[in-house]
Amino acid sequence: MAIQTQLLKAREVAQASEAQLHNEVHKFKAHFSVSPQLAVVLVGHDPASQVYVRRKHETCHKLGIRSVKIELHPDITEKELLHHIQRLNADPDIDGILVQMPLPSHLDAKKIIEGIDPLKDVDGLTTSNLGALVAGNAKAVSCTPKGVISLLKFYDIQLKGLNCAVVGRSLIVGKPMALLLQQEDATVTMCHSATRNLKGILQQMDLVVIAAGKPMLFGKEFFREGAVVVDVGIHRIDNGQICGDLKATEMNGHLLAYTPVPGGVGPMTIISLMENVVKLAFNRRSNLK
Numbered sequence: 001m002a003i004q005t006q007l008l009k010a011r012e013v014a015q016a017s018e019a020q021l022h023n024e025v026h027k028f029k030a031h032f033s034v035s036p037q038l039a040v041v042l043v044g045h046d047p048a049s050q051v052y053v054r055r056k057h058e059t060c061h062k063l064g065i066r067s068v069k070i071e072l073h074p075d076i077t078e079k080e081l082l083h084h085i086q087r088l089n090a091d092p093d094i095d096g097i098l099v100q101m102p103l104p105s106h107l108d109a110k111k112i113i114e115g116i117d118p119l120k121d122v123d124g125l126t127t128s129n130l131g132a133l134v135a136g137n138a139k140a141v142s143c144t145p146k147g148v149i150s151l152l153k154f155y156d157i158q159l160k161g162l163n164c165a166v167v168g169r170s171l172i173v174g175k176p177m178a179l180l181l182q183q184e185d186a187t188v189t190m191c192h193s194a195t196r197n198l199k200g201i202l203q204q205m206d207l208v209v210i211a212a213g214k215p216m217l218f219g220k221e222f223f224r225e226g227a228v229v230v231d232v233g234i235h236r237i238d239n240g241q242i243c244g245d246l247k248a249t250e251m252n253g254h255l256l257a258y259t260p261v262p263g264g265v266g267p268m269t270i271i272s273l274m275e276n277v278v279k280l281a282f283n284r285r286s287n288l289k
């Protein structure tokens with residue numbers, strides 16, 4: 001009998017989380033007499049980055065979080081950019097700092113991220129926060145992996161004991177994703193561009209998170225029937241359409257569930273960002289009192 005494939009859409013989860021965040025922001029305002037504030041640093045004029053930054057500001061606005069955009073020239077030097085970040089670090093009215101990636105190639109992203117005060121690092125990407133994640137006590141967890149876990153939990157997918165694979169080992173997605181799945185008691189295999197027999201490995205898995213960044217590379221032959229797949233990839237292809245790393249049209253009737261692109265992981269990333277802003281704002285301002 002053909003499997004009834006479920007689409008793991010973010011919309012309902014996002015609505016529930018937004019309602020909760022609204023209350024948190026309300027409590028915050030009542031306690032500190034201001035709302036939390038996010039600073040987003042955008043270097044250059046990358047159109048996709050501009051869209052992402054605009055969405056973040058719109059969501060902040062919707063939730064009553066203040067947000068400020070610092071737009072910088074694409075030719076800015078590392079020293080100048082670090083200076084802007086230091087200024088935001090020192091500003092007591094800024095609760096979270098996000099540097100929109102990718103940065104122009106002359107800038108060392110790692111060095112720039114390390115310049116962010118870990119107490120304001122809403123992306124959870126500083127070495128300090130990544131180390132805390134390994135130790136299981138991170139103050140802010142990278143937004144996309146955090147959002148994936150929230151999405152899976154919302155749809156009641158029990159992770160304990162599952163055989164899971166993560167495809168991709170970036171600091172922003174793959175590595176924290178594997179750690180979070182492990183913390184949920186899943187058994188995790190990390191795969192990447194040098195993995196041998198990728199298809200053979202993935203075919204054994206109950207759940208696969210794909211973050212390879214390769215448009216529509218993964219057809220149904222990579223997954224066992226009845227598996228769950230989370231597609232983190234997001235690409236605009238030649239005809240202007242948005243797609244993920246999955247060949248989504250092949251998945252119906254084969255997978256138990258998968259995340260659509262758009263409408264799956266993307267909105268969850270923004271919600272996680274908002275959760276991190278509010279959490280870091282509470283932590284830092286409580287300690288200042």
Ligand code: NAD
Nearest residue numbers: 144168169170173192193211212213232233234265266269
């Ligand atoms: P990245 O390029 O830094 O990392 C890609 C990883 O995939 C690498 O570790 C590489 O080893 C691995 N890889 C590449 N090709 C592979 C292959 N053929 N087989 C196995 N492994 C392979 O990318 P990233 O920053 O982790 O992002 C991955 C994708 O997720 C991109 O499409 C990005 O746009 C998307 N993304 C989406 C969101 C969201 O909110 N939806 C957030 C972050 C990233």
